[in-house]
Amino acid sequence: MQAPTPTLEMVAARAGVSKSTVSRVVNSPDSVPARVVASVRAAIDELGYVPNLAARSLASHRSRTIALIIPEDTAAFFADPYYAALVPAVAKFLSTTEYTLTLVIASEAEPGKTRRHLLSGNVDGAVVLSHHVSDLVYVEIARSLPTVFSGRPPGSDDPHTYMVDIDNVGAAEQATRYLLQHGRRSLATITGPQTMTSALDRFEGWMRAAFAAGVNNGLVEYADWSEQSGADAMRRLLARGEPIDGLFAASAQIATGAMEVLRERGIRVPTDIAITTVDNDHFAQNASPALTTIEQPVGMLGATIADSLVRLIAGEEIEHLSLVPTTLIERESV
Amino acid sequence: MQAPTPTLEMVAARAGVSKSTVSRVVNSPDSVPARVVASVRAAIDELGYVPNLAARSLASHRSRTIALIIPEDTAAFFADPYYAALVPAVAKFLSTTEYTLTLVIASEAEPGKTRRHLLSGNVDGAVVLSHHVSDLVYVEIARSLPTVFSGRPPGSDDPHTYMVDIDNVGAAEQATRYLLQHGRRSLATITGPQTMTSALDRFEGWMRAAFAAGVNNGLVEYADWSEQSGADAMRRLLARGEPIDGLFAASAQIATGAMEVLRERGIRVPTDIAITTVDNDHFAQNASPALTTIEQPVGMLGATIADSLVRLIAGEEIEHLSLVPTTLIERESV
DNA sequence: TTGTAAGCGTTATCAG
DNA sequence: CTGATAACGCTTACAA
Numbered sequence: 001m002q003a004p005t006p007t008l009e010m011v012a013a014r015a016g017v018s019k020s021t022v023s024r025v026v027n028s029p030d031s032v033p034a035r036v037v038a039s040v041r042a043a044i045d046e047l048g049y050v051p052n053l054a055a056r057s058l059a060s061h062r063s064r065t066i067a068l069i070i071p072e073d074t075a076a077f078f079a080d081p082y083y084a085a086l087v088p089a090v091a092k093f094l095s096t097t098e099y100t101l102t103l104v105i106a107s108e109a110e111p112g113k114t115r116r117h118l119l120s121g122n123v124d125g126a127v128v129l130s131h132h133v134s135d136l137v138y139v140e141i142a143r144s145l146p147t148v149f150s151g152r153p154p155g156s157d158d159p160h161t162y163m164v165d166i167d168n169v170g171a172a173e174q175a176t177r178y179l180l181q182h183g184r185r186s187l188a189t190i191t192g193p194q195t196m197t198s199a200l201d202r203f204e205g206w207m208r209a210a211f212a213a214g215v216n217n218g219l220v221e222y223a224d225w226s227e228q229s230g231a232d233a234m235r236r237l238l239a240r241g242e243p244i245d246g247l248f249a250a251s252a253q254i255a256t257g258a259m260e261v262l263r264e265r266g267i268r269v270p271t272d273i274a275i276t277t278v279d280n281d282h283f284a285q286n287a288s289p290a291l292t293t294i295e296q297p298v299g300m301l302g303a304t305i306a307d308s309l310v311r312l313i314a315g316e317e318i319e320h321l322s323l324v325p326t327t328l329i330e331r332e333s334v
Numbered sequence: 335m336q337a338p339t340p341t342l343e344m345v346a347a348r349a350g351v352s353k354s355t356v357s358r359v360v361n362s363p364d365s366v367p368a369r370v371v372a373s374v375r376a377a378i379d380e381l382g383y384v385p386n387l388a389a390r391s392l393a394s395h396r397s398r399t400i401a402l403i404i405p406e407d408t409a410a411f412f413a414d415p416y417y418a419a420l421v422p423a424v425a426k427f428l429s430t431t432e433y434t435l436t437l438v439i440a441s442e443a444e445p446g447k448t449r450r451h452l453l454s455g456n457v458d459g460a461v462v463l464s465h466h467v468s469d470l471v472y473v474e475i476a477r478s479l480p481t482v483f484s485g486r487p488p489g490s491d492d493p494h495t496y497m498v499d500i501d502n503v504g505a506a507e508q509a510t511r512y513l514l515q516h517g518r519r520s521l522a523t524i525t526g527p528q529t530m531t532s533a534l535d536r537f538e539g540w541m542r543a544a545f546a547a548g549v550n551n552g553l554v555e556y557a558d559w560s561e562q563s564g565a566d567a568m569r570r571l572l573a574r575g576e577p578i579d580g581l582f583a584a585s586a587q588i589a590t591g592a593m594e595v596l597r598e599r600g601i602r603v604p605t606d607i608a609i610t611t612v613d614n615d616h617f618a619q620n621a622s623p624a625l626t627t628i629e630q631p632v633g634m635l636g637a638t639i640a641d642s643l644v645r646l647i648a649g650e651e652i653e654h655l656s657l658v659p660t661t662l663i664e665r666e667s668v
Numbered sequence: 669t670t671g672t673a674a675g676c677g678t679t680a681t682c683a684g
Numbered sequence: 685c686t687g688a689t690a691a692c693g694c695t696t697a698c699a700a
Contacts, residue, residue: 005454008677017687018686019678020679020680020688036685052455052678054387054392054677055388056388058678059692060678063387063388068437074422074423074425075419075633077422078419079418085409087412089409100436105422116384119384351671352670352671355669357694358670367669388692389676389692389694389695391676392693392695393676393696394696
């Protein structure tokens with residue numbers, strides 16, 4: 001019943017040209033006279049010809065496939081709204097190109113397996129998500145395979161490392177400055193795990209703003225991005241007994257956890273403590289009071305990552321670090 | 335610097351056998367004497383040989399690739415915790431097999447493009463997520479490509495349709511019965527969009543339980559799964575002026591929206607109205623009171639989907655409909 | 669049990 | 685500008 005899948009050869013026969021010509025109109029129509037292109041295309045449509053990817057890859061040494069590498073703890077990974085939005089953004093951009101996206105789970109148990117898969121020509125390039133400082137394997141892989149990192153991995157000085165990231169330092173700086181502009185002077189911050197550059201960067205942004213205003217009292221605590229850890233960190237902050245009237249939380253989840261604690265203690269937001277944070281997600285929007293926050297343009301980030309990689313594969317020179325700008329959203333927590 | 339990627343031929347030379355023998359130990363080691371397998375494997379390891387996927391596909395007519403088809407509105411799709419958990423569950427299972435997962439976004443604008451990509455031998459099978467009744471294209475595709483649907487698509491009677499789903503009817507029935515067991519008799523339900531089988535099924539489960547208890551008063555409203563729509567539906571329900579002492583909401587988000595309205599009106603949960611729902615997500619856990627709900631074992635669902643597809647591709651006979659069981663979690667909303 | 673050889677559907681080189 | 689023809693790396697009858 002199934003009509004045999006048409007091949008390039010059949011198209012050639014139908015159009016009355018050689019295989020080479022058909023291949024040319026498919027791959028570089030400009031090198032063929034318009035008349036020929038038209039007739040070959042007609043034949044292609046009539047037959048419903050679709051190039052066989054495997055044959056193409058084999059002959060051209062290009063797989064037209066891009067690997068999206070995600071950490072082994074996939075459930076936790078996708079549970080993070082940031083990544084849950086980033087993955088489809090990358091996918092969406094790629095769907096407008098000739099590339100196909102494959103999801104590869106970094107196997108911690110046998111890193112060699114992942115490594116070989118990537119390096120054996122099965123993939124033209126890779127996108128590495130997650131900023132764990134331990135992802136050194138990938139910066140090594142990046143030396144032989146076009147790779148774009150979301151976020152700054154360690155070894156960023158390596159000449160083969162390309163990164164796209166949101167401007168975390170700038171975001172934190174902006175959020176902190178907003179606190180200062182609103183008269184807050186006793187600033188504290190709860191940042192993310194010290195193994196993640198995004199956390200480190202946000203901390204640095206906070207430092208810069210606070211330092212510039214001469215108000216750094218060293219009130220820093222670390223959390224792991226979760227509400228629970230944010231609450232714990234807030235308790236530790238309070239336990240220090242120092243005055244606090246402004247808090248920059250490195251994520252909306254952290255902020256939510258912290259606010260929980262403040263509520264228990266009868267500390268009012270924003271009256272007693274004003275809060276700014278990062279992430280315009282469900283947490284930021286549904287907190288009460290709603291959080292003044294920095295929006296990360298995840299869609300644009302994903303598109304930028306994908307676009308950079310495609311260009312890198314094409315041999316273009318691209319920036320080693322592209323920072324995508326963020327926006328402050330004013331709500332009720334300040 | 336880069337050592338040339340070792341080929342099967344090089345392995346053969348090194349092991350002192352023919353290419354066919356190497357191919358055999360790679361693909362069907364059982365058909366080769368153990369001694370030979372061992373020596374060939376040694377050669378493979380020494381060389382770090384990795385089979386070239388493209389060549390394999392071309393020669394064997396198997397791509398070892400499975401497509402995961404997701405709806406075009408990728409952002410909304412992944413924002414749904416259910417899918418955000420399901421995708422990695424499928425990916426994780428597949429990573430233990432020889433298959434590779436590729437993400438394909440169903441292009442609504444040019445469905446033919448997706449269709450051709452899938453049907454041109456670039457893929458050995460497909461997983462279709464999302465239960466829109468409009469996904470008829472895929473049941474057609476499923477006739478020529480091994481396909482497993484998550485959720486029941488229309489045309490489920492088609493002999494080529496294989497589905498894995500949560501037992502939605504059973505879940506709703508169980509949740510509703512729980513309400514009845516706790517003395518509630520004036521039951522209402524807010525279900526999902528009528529275009530989605532999961533919503534239809536949950537409604538049916540509610541009906542069955544209510545009907546069996548002879549308490550169906552026809553108090554039904556529809557929502558689109560969101561909090562907002564749940565709130566709206568609750569208002570409509572209340573506007574009818576009929577007594578309600580038990581509500582089955584088809585999703586925790588709907589339940590959350592509904593509770594918001596009840597709170598505004600001073601109606602107490604569970605004292606005045608008891609609520610049960612489906613989804614043990616953030617919404618169910620953080621509602622106050624916390625929601626008594628039906629947990630969907632998404633991890634198992636994903637694994638079942640992937641496993642079914644792999645076996646279908648292998649030519650095994652599999653169930654046309656596998657229902658994965660759910661569990662009731664008792665909390666404070668009843 | 670193992671090897672030989674003929675493809676698989678493209679791309680790419682090289683004449684014409 | 686176009687057409688042979690040789691790869692590409694592997695699988696798979698078919699022979700031995």
